[in-house]
Amino acid sequence: MTAKALSGFAALILGVALLAAAPFAVNDYYLGLGVDLASYTVLATAWALFSGPTRYISLATAAFFGIGAYAMATLWDKLPEPAVVALAALLGVGVALIVGLSTLRLRGVYFVIFTFGLAELIHQLVSWHETNFTHTVGRYIYLDISSSQIYWQLLGLAVLVFSVGWLIGRSRLGLALRVIGDDEVVARHVAINTTTAKLVLFAVSAGFISATGAVMAPRWTYIDPNIAFNPLVSFQVVIMALLGGAGRLHGPILGVVPLVLVSEVLSAHFPQSFLIILGIVFLVIVYFLPDGVAGLIERWRAGTRRSERSRAVNVPFAGGALLELHNVRKAFGGLVAVDDVSLAIAAGEILGLIGPNGSGKTTALNLISGVLRSDGGEIRFKGRSIGALPSHEIARLGIARTFQLVRVLGSMSCLDNVVAGLAFRADPLWGEAARERAVALLDRVGLAPRTNVPAGQLTYIDQKRLELARALALEPELLLLDEWLAGLNPRELGVGIDLVQSLRKDGLTIVLVEHVMDAIRSLCDRCVVMNAGRKIADGPPATVLTDDAVITAYLGAAAHA
Amino acid sequence: MVAFDIVLSGVILGGTYALIALGLTLQYGVARIMNLAYGELLIAAAFGAYWLFVAKAVSPLTGLIVVIPVAFALNWLIYRFLLTPLVRRAKSRDALEADSILATFGMLFIVQGGLLVAFGGQYYSDRFLQSAVIILGDTVEANKLVTAAFAIVASLGLYLALTHTRAGTAIRAVAVAPGSARLVGIDVERLSAFAFALGGALSAAGGVLVSMSLLFSATSGVLFTMKALIIAIMGGAGNLLGSLVAGLILGIAEIAVARLIDPGLTIAINFVLFLAVLLIRPAGLFGRAAA
Numbered sequence: 001m002t003a004k005a006l007s008g009f010a011a012l013i014l015g016v017a018l019l020a021a022a023p024f025a026v027n028d029y030y031l032g033l034g035v036d037l038a039s040y041t042v043l044a045t046a047w048a049l050f051s052g053p054t055r056y057i058s059l060a061t062a063a064f065f066g067i068g069a070y071a072m073a074t075l076w077d078k079l080p081e082p083a084v085v086a087l088a089a090l091l092g093v094g095v096a097l098i099v100g101l102s103t104l105r106l107r108g109v110y111f112v113i114f115t116f117g118l119a120e121l122i123h124q125l126v127s128w129h130e131t132n133f134t135h136t137v138g139r140y141i142y143l144d145i146s147s148s149q150i151y152w153q154l155l156g157l158a159v160l161v162f163s164v165g166w167l168i169g170r171s172r173l174g175l176a177l178r179v180i181g182d183d184e185v186v187a188r189h190v191a192i193n194t195t196t197a198k199l200v201l202f203a204v205s206a207g208f209i210s211a212t213g214a215v216m217a218p219r220w221t222y223i224d225p226n227i228a229f230n231p232l233v234s235f236q237v238v239i240m241a242l243l244g245g246a247g248r249l250h251g252p253i254l255g256v257v258p259l260v261l262v263s264e265v266l267s268a269h270f271p272q273s274f275l276i277i278l279g280i281v282f283l284v285i286v287y288f289l290p291d292g293v294a295g296l297i298e299r300w301r302a303g304t305r306r307s308e309r310s311r312a313v314n315v316p317f318a319g320g321a322l323l324e325l326h327n328v329r330k331a332f333g334g335l336v337a338v339d340d341v342s343l344a345i346a347a348g349e350i351l352g353l354i355g356p357n358g359s360g361k362t363t364a365l366n367l368i369s370g371v372l373r374s375d376g377g378e379i380r381f382k383g384r385s386i387g388a389l390p391s392h393e394i395a396r397l398g399i400a401r402t403f404q405l406v407r408v409l410g411s412m413s414c415l416d417n418v419v420a421g422l423a424f425r426a427d428p429l430w431g432e433a434a435r436e437r438a439v440a441l442l443d444r445v446g447l448a449p450r451t452n453v454p455a456g457q458l459t460y461i462d463q464k465r466l467e468l469a470r471a472l473a474l475e476p477e478l479l480l481l482d483e484w485l486a487g488l489n490p491r492e493l494g495v496g497i498d499l500v501q502s503l504r505k506d507g508l509t510i511v512l513v514e515h516v517m518d519a520i521r522s523l524c525d526r527c528v529v530m531n532a533g534r535k536i537a538d539g540p541p542a543t544v545l546t547d548d549a550v551i552t553a554y555l556g557a558a559a560h561a
Numbered sequence: 562m563v564a565f566d567i568v569l570s571g572v573i574l575g576g577t578y579a580l581i582a583l584g585l586t587l588q589y590g591v592a593r594i595m596n597l598a599y600g601e602l603l604i605a606a607a608f609g610a611y612w613l614f615v616a617k618a619v620s621p622l623t624g625l626i627v628v629i630p631v632a633f634a635l636n637w638l639i640y641r642f643l644l645t646p647l648v649r650r651a652k653s654r655d656a657l658e659a660d661s662i663l664a665t666f667g668m669l670f671i672v673q674g675g676l677l678v679a680f681g682g683q684y685y686s687d688r689f690l691q692s693a694v695i696i697l698g699d700t701v702e703a704n705k706l707v708t709a710a711f712a713i714v715a716s717l718g719l720y721l722a723l724t725h726t727r728a729g730t731a732i733r734a735v736a737v738a739p740g741s742a743r744l745v746g747i748d749v750e751r752l753s754a755f756a757f758a759l760g761g762a763l764s765a766a767g768g769v770l771v772s773m774s775l776l777f778s779a780t781s782g783v784l785f786t787m788k789a790l791i792i793a794i795m796g797g798a799g800n801l802l803g804s805l806v807a808g809l810i811l812g813i814a815e816i817a818v819a820r821l822i823d824p825g826l827t828i829a830i831n832f833v834l835f836l837a838v839l840l841i842r843p844a845g846l847f848g849r850a851a852a
Contacts, residue, residue: 057662102840110839112595112662113790120787121832128825231783235666242663272678279670286663287646 020155023148031147037260038154039216043233044241044252045161046208049168050201051238052246053177059234060099060115063122064092064206066229068213070126073139073223081143085153085214092210096203104198116234123229130225138224145218153215161208165249168204172423172430173197179420182409188391189369189401191424191474236263239278243285245292254293322347322478322509323368323399328377328387330363337363339533340377347477350500350510352524352541356554359530361513362404365480368511369401370394381478396426400476402467404483404513410456414447414466415439417455421473441469445499461492468499479503479510485519497522517545529553567817573705575812576712577770581785582792582804583716584763589793590800591736591756594644594661598668599764600786605672606632606768607777611685614772621773622707628769629762636761639668640754648753669782676779684776708770715766720801732756764789784828791835810834 023031043061051058068088075084103114130136168174176197179187187194217223236259244255259281266274289296323345330338338360345351353361366372368379370391379387386394400421409417418438422429429437442448445465450458455466464484471479485496497519503510504523514520520527520541527544529537531553537544544550581603588596606628613619613627647664651657723729731752734742739749771777771785792811796803811834818830 055659057659103836106839110794113787113794114836114839117787117791117832117835121829124826124829124832128823128829131825132823235670238663238666273674275670275674275677277674279667279672279674282667282670283643283664286660286667290660 016155016159020152023151028147031151033260033264035147035151035154035216035219036264037256038151038158039212040237040240040256040260041253042154042157042161042212043209043237044244044256045158045165045249046205046212047237048241048246048249048252049161049165049208050177050198050205052241052248052251053174053181054198054201055181056104056198057112057238058115058202058205059112059231059238060118060206061209061234061237062229062231063115063119064096064209065213065216065233066119066122066126066225067092067095068210068215069217069223069228070213071210072143072214072217073141073228076141076143076218081145081218085211088214089207089211092206092208092213093203096206097199100199100202101195104195104202116231119229119231119234123225126229127225138222138227140222141218141220143218147219150215150219154212157208157211157215162249164204164208168201169249172428173200175416175420175423177201178412178416179409182411183407185371185391185403186407186409186420186470189395190421190470191392191395191426192420193390193392193424236278239282239285241292243281243289243292245294245296247291248294248298251292251294254297321345322349322382323511324378324380325364325368326378326380328364328367328374328379330360330367330372330374336533338367338374341530341533341535342377343528343535343538345478345509345511347509348504348507349525350504350512350523352520352527353511353513353530354515354520354527355530355536358532359553360533361530362482364530365401365482365511365513368394369399369480392424395474395476396424398426398474398477399480400471400474400478401480402464402471402482402484404486406460406463406467408455408458408463408466408470410454412455413452414442414455414458414469415451417466418442418469418473421470425474427475438469438473441472442466444472445469446495461488461496464488464496472503477509479508480513481510482513483515484512485514485516493519521545563820567820568813571813571816572809573709573812574816575809576709576716577767577774578788578792578812579716579805579808580712580770581764581767582789582796582808583719583801584760584767585786585789586793586796586801586804587732587756587760587763591732592640592644592753592760593648593657593739594640594757595658595665596757596760597662597665597786598672598782599665599789600782600784601669601672601676602632602636602761602782603764603768603771603785604777604779604782605676606765607772608676608680608685608779609765610769610772621769625766625769628765632765633758633762637754637758639761640757643668644757645750645754648750669786673779673782680779682778682780684778686772686776702774704773708774712767712770715763716805719763720805723801788831791831795835795838 022034026034043065047058047061050056068091071088071091072084075087079087099118103111106114176187176192176194179190179192180194180197184194213228217228220227240255240259241252242255243259244253245251262277262281263274266277270277285292291298321344325341325343328338328341329336341360341364353364355361363372367374367387370386370389370393374387377387378385381394381397381399384397386397389397409420412420415435415438418441419434422434422437439448439451442451445468447462447465447469450462455463458466468481468484481500484500485493488496493516500510500512500519500523512520512524524541526539527537527541528535529544529547529550531549536549536553537547539547585596585599588594588599609628609631610621610624613624614621619627643664644661647660648657651660723732731742731747732755734747735749735752735756739753743749767785788811792807793804795811796805796807811831814830814834815827819827
């Protein structure tokens with residue numbers, strides 16, 4: 001640990017100690033304010049743990065908070081208080097796991113509505129249960145606990161949530177979530193198990209929220225479902241986290257402090273217009289502060305660091321037949337995109353997959369890389385059937401790809417884009433080793449000077465290079481290049497062809513979907529031609545390109561006649 | 562008899578739901594705005610009709626003539642000045658969705674706060690046309706019948722207009738492929754604003770109907786947004802016929818649960834249905850699966 005990091009750490013401990021001592025120095029009013037600040041800090045930070053990097057806007061905060069509060073309301077006289085808090089956290093984690101398992105594949109508005117619905121559903125079920133079985137509207141909590149104790153517990157939770165967030169941010173899980181937030185398809189193709197990553201974070205976040213609900217419950221003394229499952233809590237947490245900046249661990253607290261103070265003043269002086277002002281704050285954030293306060297601060301202090309290190313790369317060589325397709329078929333409704341296609345690719349070979357537009361080339365790649373599942377036939381990689389595997393497992397087995405329409409993770413640096421490829425493969429690299437390797441790979445594709453530039457700012461050719469570096473990071477045995485050379489000018493094309501050539505020298509097997517005939521002639525050992533979903537020719541480029549059926553497919557029967 | 566009663570009441574309730582969901586379908590499917598303030602604007606219209614009825618003695622049905630054009634204009638202005646900047650800055654459909662969710666959240670609070678200041682938190686209803694009508698031995702309040710009839714006629718009229726007119730075809734083209742619609746000479750921005758405003762006008766009509774037949778308060782908007790969203794998604798986002806059918810299904814399901822099990826569980830059945838549809842057919846009852 002450097003001296004600077006050490007002093008920062010000491011300052012943090014001092015800060016927490018000062019906050020912990022606060023109840024001795026202030027009166028009850030300010031202590032109450034401190035409890036609000038601490039509870040919203042835990043809630044907003046826990047919310048952002050999951051929603052910040054993945055960009056899934058969750059409105060389930062009220063659901064998990066209410067679960068915690070109700071756990072306290074039913075168990076306070078049966079178990080010691082800390083045990084109930086721990087139990088509430090476990091309950092939240094359990095519910096999040098069950099719910100998440102079935103619903104985390106929902107995206108965008110579906111997820112928003114679902115999480116909101118979840119809170120309402122649990123709210124309704126609890127009310128229904130209480131009126132029908134316990135015949136009460138609400139419950140009383142006569143727990144002997146002071147405001148100071150509640151404050152200290154919340155402070156403890158806050159320290160815990162920050163520590164967990166800090167550890168996650170430095171782990172491969174944190175990177176996985178950022179990749180998911182940027183592009184979920186890419187995430188799967190760098191071998192990230194997206195479901196597990198999302199599920200873990202959703203559950204951790206829910207656990208903290210439920211624990212907060214349990215700690216806060218005794219403050220009300222009387223609790224009913226409308227208080228415990230108040231949807232306003234969900235909304236306020238979203239606003240606070242977004243105002244502060246949900247993408248950074250310290251972001252939410254920058255939103256919590258001003259908003260809790262403003263709400264306090266507003267509800268004391270203008271209780272009527274509280275909601276209106278809340279709404280206006282919301283609009284201001286959306287229109288003027290899309291990255292929150294934390295983003296604003298970072299833009300002020302923006303600076304880039306460069307790194308010049310590089311190292312030679314060697315990609316492993318594999319012997320024997322590598323990939324086989326047997327009678328593979330894929331239909332979209334009535335359109336048969338891939339019709340009974342069989343082909344084999346030997347290790348070390350460069351195979352050109354060519355054919356007119358709409359002939360099924362990209363669909364074939366999508367079937368191999370697991371984006372789509374075939375309707376029939378079999379796909380074998382190194383003798384193993386991979387047709388039923390999800391993308392991330394196929395990637396882990398050693399098949400990497402680029403996309404016809406480039407998919408880089410625009411908001412992450414070039415370095416992080418490549419690290420994403422290194423961190424989730426079968427033999428993962430992390431930390432300094434991953435950094436070194438990523439720099440070497442960037443150097444290899446000619447991007448060394450752009451290491452710390454956000455990928456979204458690259459030119460088209462550089463984005464293609466970056467995508468290739470990310471694919472190579474997986475140390476694949478088979479590389480699928482989907483029109484990787486398309487749209488390049490003649491000089492860039494030369495560079496591109498040389499690069500692919502050098503990959504072959506390293507022993508990589510490559511499938512090249514391409515329209516650029518020069519590239520096909522100079523690179524491919526063999527070409528497979530597709531037309532209307534069928535394989536119509538298979539052989540060396542020179543033979544195939546003069547084949548009658550191929551010329552007819554490209555130019556039409558009349559032109560050939 | 563119970564079955565007939567449930568279906569009749571269910572269709573009456575579901576008709577209003579369908580109308581409300583159609584407006585949201587237009588806004589989401591065509592203008593690509595996920596409008597979470599939708600129910601708030603609906604409740605604002607309900608209060609508008611209530612005020613006209615109580616203070617000016619204008620019947621809610623006449624009130625529609627005032628409320629609908631006002632709502633159309635207001636929604637057009639919202640789209641033009643508050644949402645167009647978001648549409649222009651959005652890099653992808655996902656980004657626009659996230660931004661519009663957040664922006665309309667803000668509007669939700671502003672409208673709801675305004676209504677709370679003006680009307681307070683208590684429940685209202687017009688008590689208009691409450692005389693009983695007997696259908697096949699079943700008693701129904703006249704206002705509910707009028708509501709259902711209006712909702713069903715308006716929904717079908719809209720459906721026919723969209724499927725059989727030139728403007729309707731253009732709107733459907735924008736819903737399917739905004740990028741390509743531009744290529745055949747459709748002014749996507751103008752049409753999106755029109756669709757958003759039309760959706761808002763439908764929700765206002767729904768609001769007036771709600772004021773006639775149901776209890777409402779300044780804070781019940783969220784409930785209507787939820788129902789409209791659930792129906793729109795159940796029917797398949799952007800699918801008009803799907804919304805109609807899903808609205809009727811939801812109405813019948815709610816009444817059935819209230820009569821047969823427990824009135825306290827009507828909202829629960831909303832979410833159970835919604836979840837079931839999302840998990841079994843994520844693209845909605847009539848939606849096509851994404852490629």
